Amino acid sequence: MTASRTARDRARAELTREIKDAARRQLAEVGAHGLSLRAVSRELGMVSSALYRYFPSRDHLLTVLIIDAYNAIGEAAEGADQPDAEPLARWRAIWTATRDWARAHPHEYALIYGSPVPGYQAPQDTTGPAARVALALIRVAESSPLRPAFPGSPMPAQLRRQAETLATQLDTKLAADDLARLLIAWTQLFGAISFDVYGQYVGSADPADAFFEYTTLQLAEFVGLSSGAC
Helix, strand or coil, rough: CCCCHHHHHHHHHHHHHHHHHHHHHHHHHHHHHHHCCHHHHHHHCCCCCHHHCCCHHHHHHEEEHHHHHHHHHHHHHHCCCCCCCCCCHHHHHHHHHHHHHHHCCCHHHHHHHHCHHHHHHHCCHHHHHHHHHHHHHHHHHHHCCCCCCCCCCCHHHHHHHCCCCCCCCCCCCHHHHHHHHHHHHHHHHHHHHHHCCCCCCCCCCCHHHHHHHHHHHHHHHHHCCCCHHH
């Protein structure tokens, strides 16, 4: 690669970063539904036609921001996991890191776990990044035998088929019952975080630190993780 080519690549990467940063500032000001390429171009002092060479549409820019956010929260979860630690310690670290990222980046969190953007349809490209936190939890569950299934109602046949299909897609040996309980825990994780980020615990469990820790441990128990030392 020539020096001039490398310089152009660096310049393009830098401008792409500036465009995304400006778009994230817009998310904080007007939300995802108000994101506008023209407004981004005005903030950066660009003509809109130049910006379209980087992001041909608002939806394209939204997709990039969504993937970035999913990857960032996934990296936070994965980075907190210590594979040599006891399963419960790993579980707690992932839950805590995921919540910490969401609280530090509320507008990016809202982009991926808030209200859907009218008229926007997320492409398949977002699926892999969106699964990173769930996969981190699955790796913890795979690391040691789970305790016997939590007693309760039998799993509906439709859910069992869905869980078995998902297990194949994720290449995990977890039983359908175990995977279904992990899905419940995963949704509870983001439900608890969303209540926290959006101020829904005011008047009940605010600040939510103790409640979140209790939820973390209760869901670990529900999943069947070994306590070990943590």
